[in-house]
Amino acid sequence: MRETPLSNCERDFIKTAIAEKKRIDGRQAYDYRHVRVSFGVERGCCMVNIGDTRVMAQVSCQVVEPKQARPADGTLYINVELSPMACPSFEPGRLSDFGVEINRLLERCLKESRCIDTESLCIVAGEKVWEIRVDVHVINHDGNLVDGCSIAAIAAIAHFRRPDITVSGDEITIHPASERDPVPLSVHHMPICVSFAFFEQGKYLLVDPTDKEEKVMDGRMIIGMNKHREICTLQITGQMLLLKDQVLRCSNIAVVKVTEITELIHKALENDREERAKGGKYGFAESVPKNKVTSNHKVSAPVDMETVEDHVTSTFSQNDDVIEIDSDAASTSESDDSVVIMDKGSGAIGLGGPSTWNVDDEMSELKEENKSNTTKTKQQKSDTNIVVSIDDSSEEETTEILVEPSIQKQKKKKGKV
Amino acid sequence: MKMSEQKSGSQNVLRLMVCEMAHLSRPDGSATTFQGDTCVMTSVYGPTEVRMAKEQIDRTTVEVVYKPKSGLPSCAEKSLENIICNTCENILLGNAHPRSAINITVQEVQDSGSFTACCINCCCLALLDAGIGMKCTMAAVNCCIDNEENIIVDPTRKEEEQSQAVLTFAFDSKDKNIITVITKGKYSQQQFQKCLVLCRDASDSVFKFYRETMEKKLSKT
Amino acid sequence: MAADVKTAQPLQYYRKFIEKDVRPDERTLEEFRPTVLNIGCVTTAEGSALVKLGNTTVMCGIKAEIASPKTEEPKKGYIVPNVELGPLCSILFRPGPPGDQAQRLSQFTNDVITHSCCINKEDLCIVPGKYVWVLYCDMVCLNYDGNISDACVLALLAALKNTSLPKVVWDEDTETIETDHNTTTQLNIICEPVSSTFSIFDNEVLLVDPTVEEESLSTGEVTIVTIDDKICMIRKPGGSPLTPQQLDLCINRSFIRSQEVIRLIQETLNSVDR
Numbered sequence: 001m002r003e004t005p006l007s008n009c010e011r012d013f014i015k016t017a018i019a020e021k022k023r024i025d026g027r028q029a030y031d032y033r034h035v036r037v038s039f040g041v042e043r044g045c046c047m048v049n050i051g052d053t054r055v056m057a058q059v060s061c062q063v064v065e066p067k068q069a070r071p072a073d074g075t076l077y078i079n080v081e082l083s084p085m086a087c088p089s090f091e092p093g094r095l096s097d098f099g100v101e102i103n104r105l106l107e108r109c110l111k112e113s114r115c116i117d118t119e120s121l122c123i124v125a126g127e128k129v130w131e132i133r134v135d136v137h138v139i140n141h142d143g144n145l146v147d148g149c150s151i152a153a154i155a156a157i158a159h160f161r162r163p164d165i166t167v168s169g170d171e172i173t174i175h176p177a178s179e180r181d182p183v184p185l186s187v188h189h190m191p192i193c194v195s196f197a198f199f200e201q202g203k204y205l206l207v208d209p210t211d212k213e214e215k216v217m218d219g220r221m222i223i224g225m226n227k228h229r230e231i232c233t234l235q236i237t238g239q240m241l242l243l244k245d246q247v248l249r250c251s252n253i254a255v256v257k258v259t260e261i262t263e264l265i266h267k268a269l270e271n272d273r274e275e276r277a278k279g280g281k282y283g284f285a286e287s288v289p290k291n292k293v294t295s296n297h298k299v300s301a302p303v304d305m306e307t308v309e310d311h312v313t314s315t316f317s318q319n320d321d322v323i324e325i326d327s328d329a330a331s332t333s334e335s336d337d338s339v340v341i342m343d344k345g346s347g348a349i350g351l352g353g354p355s356t357w358n359v360d361d362e363m364s365e366l367k368e369e370n371k372s373n374t375t376k377t378k379q380q381k382s383d384t385n386i387v388v389s390i391d392d393s394s395e396e397e398t399t400e401i402l403v404e405p406s407i408q409k410q411k412k413k414k415g416k417v
Numbered sequence: 418m419k420m421s422e423q424k425s426g427s428q429n430v431l432r433l434m435v436c437e438m439a440h441l442s443r444p445d446g447s448a449t450t451f452q453g454d455t456c457v458m459t460s461v462y463g464p465t466e467v468r469m470a471k472e473q474i475d476r477t478t479v480e481v482v483y484k485p486k487s488g489l490p491s492c493a494e495k496s497l498e499n500i501i502c503n504t505c506e507n508i509l510l511g512n513a514h515p516r517s518a519i520n521i522t523v524q525e526v527q528d529s530g531s532f533t534a535c536c537i538n539c540c541c542l543a544l545l546d547a548g549i550g551m552k553c554t555m556a557a558v559n560c561c562i563d564n565e566e567n568i569i570v571d572p573t574r575k576e577e578e579q580s581q582a583v584l585t586f587a588f589d590s591k592d593k594n595i596i597t598v599i600t601k602g603k604y605s606q607q608q609f610q611k612c613l614v615l616c617r618d619a620s621d622s623v624f625k626f627y628r629e630t631m632e633k634k635l636s637k638t
Numbered sequence: 639m640a641a642d643v644k645t646a647q648p649l650q651y652y653r654k655f656i657e658k659d660v661r662p663d664e665r666t667l668e669e670f671r672p673t674v675l676n677i678g679c680v681t682t683a684e685g686s687a688l689v690k691l692g693n694t695t696v697m698c699g700i701k702a703e704i705a706s707p708k709t710e711e712p713k714k715g716y717i718v719p720n721v722e723l724g725p726l727c728s729i730l731f732r733p734g735p736p737g738d739q740a741q742r743l744s745q746f747t748n749d750v751i752t753h754s755c756c757i758n759k760e761d762l763c764i765v766p767g768k769y770v771w772v773l774y775c776d777m778v779c780l781n782y783d784g785n786i787s788d789a790c791v792l793a794l795l796a797a798l799k800n801t802s803l804p805k806v807v808w809d810e811d812t813e814t815i816e817t818d819h820n821t822t823t824q825l826n827i828i829c830e831p832v833s834s835t836f837s838i839f840d841n842e843v844l845l846v847d848p849t850v851e852e853e854s855l856s857t858g859e860v861t862i863v864t865i866d867d868k869i870c871m872i873r874k875p876g877g878s879p880l881t882p883q884q885l886d887l888c889i890n891r892s893f894i895r896s897q898e899v900i901r902l903i904q905e906t907l908n909s910v911d912r
Contacts, residue, residue: 001465001520040527041454045486047526052442056526060487063709079489084482085460085522087443092482092522128709135487137524139458140441171767172709284526285451288437295437296630301622303429303570303615311614315882346676347906349898492745499742503876507858584872594879598860601753603868606889613882 003089006215014216018204025051025210030253032208035261037155037268041283043182044160048152050208052142054086057152058135059160063174066122066129074121074129078106079136080149086141105235106136106149109191109224113232116157117186123165128172130162132185143210146222150193155265158187159272191232192261193224194254202242207253221247223254227262431558431571431619432531434626436539438546438634444522446547450539453573454529457536459543463519471518476511478518483536486525497533498523504587504597505540510550519549530573531559533585533599538623545631555596556623557587558616562604568612570619584609586616590624593617649840649855656843663849668891670834670847673899675792675906677800684773685801685825689793692849693783695727698793700775700801704815707763707770715762715770719747721777721790728782728850746873747777747790750863754831754870757798761826765808769815773801784850787861791833796903800910801825831870832899833863834892841878846891860885862892 017024027033033051040047044059066073082090082099090096095103121130134156136149161182164175197209197217206213214220219238225231231251236242275282288295340348432453441447444460464477471478481502483494501523509519521543523536537557544551561572561580569576577583582602589596595613604612644651644662655662665671671692680686685700707714721743723731731737736744751757762771775797777790802822808815837848838858845852853859858877863870869889874880 001462040456041529042527045527054441056486056524058486081484083484083522083524084462084520085441085444085447085458085484085524088462088465088520092484133487137484137486139524140443142442174710283454284449284456285433285435285454288435288449288451292437293636294439294634296435296626296633298434298622298626298629300433301431301619303431303619303622305429305568305615308611308614308618311618312610315614316610316886341905341909344909346674347902347909348672348674349902492741492748495738495741496745496749499738500875503858505876507876507878589879592879592881594881595874595885596879597876598872598874598885600869600872601749603754603865603870605868606886606893609869609872609889610882610886613885617882 001088003087006212011216014212015199018199023206024212029205030207032257035264037151037265038284038287039159039268039272044156046152046156046159047284048148048155050144050148052140053144053148054139055148055152056137056139057156059156060133061162062131062133063123063128064131065127071126072122073118075131076111076116076118077131077133078110078153080106081135081137083137083139086138102146102149105146105222105233106153109150109193109233110153113191115154115187115189115191117188120186123172124167141211143214144195144208146193147195147208150224151261154190154192157185158269160185189226189228190262190265191224191226192258193222194257196221196250198240201240202246221250223251225254225258227259229255429570431622436542436630438542446543448539448542448546450535450542452531452535452571454527455531455535456526457539458524458526459539460522461519461543461547463547463549464514464517465520467516467518472516475515477509477514479506479509479521480518481521481523483523484525500597500599501536501540504537504555507596508551508553508555508589510552513550528574530577531571533557534559537587542627553590554624554627555587555589556620557585558619558623559583559585560612560616562608568615570615584612586613588617588620652855656839668846670895673902675796675902677796677906678910684803685797687793687796687800689789691785691789693781694785694789695781696777696779696786696789696793698775698777698797700773700797702803703772703774704764704769705772706768712767713763714759715772717751717757717773717775719751719775719794720744721747723779727779743786743790746787747794750791750831750871754829754865756827756829756831757825758828764806764815771803782850784848784853785835788833788835791831791863792899795830798825799827799903799907829865830900831863831865832896833861834895836860836888838878844884844888860888862888864892864896867893
């Protein structure tokens with residue numbers, strides 16, 4: 001589906017506002033929207049909200065064979081799905097250019113910066129290693145998907161626990177969560193991407209652009225950084241040229257933002273850990289606000305099991321008016337149907353009703369041929385059932401005859417042997 | 418079959434139901450439904466333009482995309498999409514929007530039992546939120562028959578895995594007729610009839626939940 | 639004249655017949671088309687069957703291969719069913735990757751095998767943790783005239799009953815396996831699932847075993863898979879709502895059908911042995 005294009009007056013309005021150091025949602029140039037990180041009941045499930053942009057990530061693991069080049073390393077696989085839920089122009093199935101860009105960015109940011117220790121994922125060197133798979137789903141697109149995806153991915157990785165495993169000789173036992181506590185992944189550092197949008201050939205700079213601002217911008221810069229001030233990835237796209245002090249300025253801003261966001265992720269992880277340890281309620285259901293008009297909570301509703309027997313008899317005894325299938329006819333047809341063995345390995349039932357396979361004609365031919373063979377054929381009163389062939393074309397008959405002689409020939413061969 | 422003697426909490430109780438609507442800014446209608454720990458998120462775009470190949474001159478084309486949480490979509494997902502698509506097509510006023518499409522996207526957030534039922538309920542709520550004309554609403558209920566021949570309504574994932582059969586029913590709000598039945602596992606005809614009647618009664622509370630949700634959403638306070 | 643009405647107003651044409659409790663092909667509403675079953679037709683496969691349900695024809699072939707099992711289930715083999723609906727059988731299908739319907743049918747047959755537990759996957763184990771049998775079941779539709787699901791399930795069941803696996807010897811010292819094609823063991827089938835499909839016409843009438851024309855006019859579909867006197871699967875994906883009584887009638891009809899089909903398979907198998 002095509003997206004609604006941005007009108008010229010909207011475009012001009014946004015550009016003029018930015019020139020006057022104003023943003024349409026009232027933020028300052030370097031402000032992020034409200035970021036919220038929440039975790040689900042399952043381990044490794046994380047939902048991130050940046051304003052209206054929503055991204056969900058899920059981490060799963062599997063035992064696989066390692067790559068030839070690195071037999072003692074596990075693998076990290078990242079997949080970003082642009083769900084058709086997020087934006088009408090995202091098509092399911094084929095990944096668009098934008099999707100490929102996000103995928104590669106995230107791969108560079110997480111995989112190539114070695115945020116998790118892949119050597120600890122090895123089980124049996126050269127044979128079995130853990131493959132960690134991170135699926136990121138974009139739920140709602142209101143700009144700045146890259147940041148959302150990176151926060152969701154790294155938070156989910158930090159939240160995830162893999163099953164404990166014991167290796168005894170050749171056998172590998174994977175312990176379910178009920179037997180042994182699952183083990184966290186070893187995360188070296190948390191790289192997070194920060195996006196900057198540039199306007200007027202790099203004159204104006206905005207952090208965390210919304211969807212409308214993204215449509216109007218000249219170009220974008222994405223810096224992936226961790227809180228130790230190490231840059232993991234850097235990408236500049238768009239039609240613009242930047243000065244080197246602009247890039248340095250952006251990286252300083254990024255340091256501040258990344259520190260804040262990493263704090264936020266740690267706090268969310270702490271809260272989740274405390275709730276789980278206390279035995280309290282945790283998960284997405286708890287993060288749904290109760291006082292909103294658009295949400296509704298309903299406590300468990302009991303189901304009445306006592307009157308079921310009565311209900312069953314009353315429902316199923318009304319067999320009269322609604323019937324379209326005549327059950328009498330069904331029972332009489334049963335007595336007519338017994339199996340007709342036409343040939344070795346071929347049987348037929350139900351010779352009532354027409355069929356262009358001309359079973360009846362075939363049967364009468366076979367009856368003659370079968371007399372010369374020792375194979376027993378069971379005959380019943382199928383002569384009373386008339387097969388009416390709708391289609392009189394002889395091609396179908398010829399095709400059938402071809403099938404039969406080949407079986408006949410086989411039988412004759414076996415007879416000789 | 419033991420029934421009225423079962424007083425343990427999980428066996429004859431529909432779990433906590435929570436829903437949030439209109440929380441996504443882009444889609445025309447959206448809903449997130451929680452049944453116990455199971456969570457499904459659905460969005461609806463429509464009526465909107467449709468590809469030429471799928472255009473129907475007298476009715477709307479309903480397209481459903483189901484996205485599992487992990488892994489790539491396979492045949493099992495196609496089967497669920499088909500179920501949801503046929504179920505929704507049946508209750509929508511298809512003739513009101515000819516040559517258009519309604520795109521429904523279902524995202525799995527958590528599967529802790531009663532998943533198909535939760536998907537169908539969530540779709541119904543999202544369609545209500547989008548304001549698309551419907552003949553009636555639909556309510557889906559899951560139940561399972563465990564190894565001791567007890568019927569458990571709205572089971573958790575663990576109860577489903579240990580059961581001998583899992584049945585999902587979807588009913589319409591007019592006459593409580595069966596729109597959809599999907600079952601797995603072996604059971605007898607008598608057990609089927611009992612499950613059917615139980616789920617039909619349980620769907621009352623789901624319909625009531627829809628009413629309360631819509632009343633709250635459209636209220637002025 | 640009748641042909642004109644049939645092309646221009648197919649729904650009216652069908653309604654006129656159904657008012658008299660008959661269908662245009664002279665069947666009653668609850669009659670199945672004649673079913674022809676041929677077992678063991680493909681000699682290069684470990685098991686095979688050909689089913690003709692009226693004009694609908696499905697051929698199922700089973701090939702067995704040796705593979706390594708999943709780490710989580712070291713003693714279980716796998717069964718991989720696949721349904722192919724190619725341009726050969728009908729103009730509705732195009733060449734290329736499997737379309738929606740083929741994928742749904744593959745999933746349906748997979749569900750039938752898993753939920754009916756007709757094969758114990760541990761029977762397919764050769765050496766736990768190292769080698770297991772994988773059964774590739776390919777169902778190819780040769781002529782598409784409606785009710786493919788019933789034909790596929792029947793073909794699959796008959797082919798599985800016909801399957802025999804060669805003997806495999808595991809040599810501990812050299813850690814290799816040797817297959818002996820001359821000695822074969824029959825695959826053990828625990829139970830026999832049989833499927834019956836009904837289509838709903840005009841929101842009211844139930845038709846057993848729909849042809850492709852009836853399927854295109856139908857407002858809903860119900861598929862019931864039964865094993866002896868138990869129900870294994872009921873699938874009614876949306877479509878016109880049914881009352882519980884109508885569903886009950888469908889279940890009764892499918893029990894009757896399942897007895898006929900099991901007799902058919904049994905006697906056909908007996909004729910192969912003779």
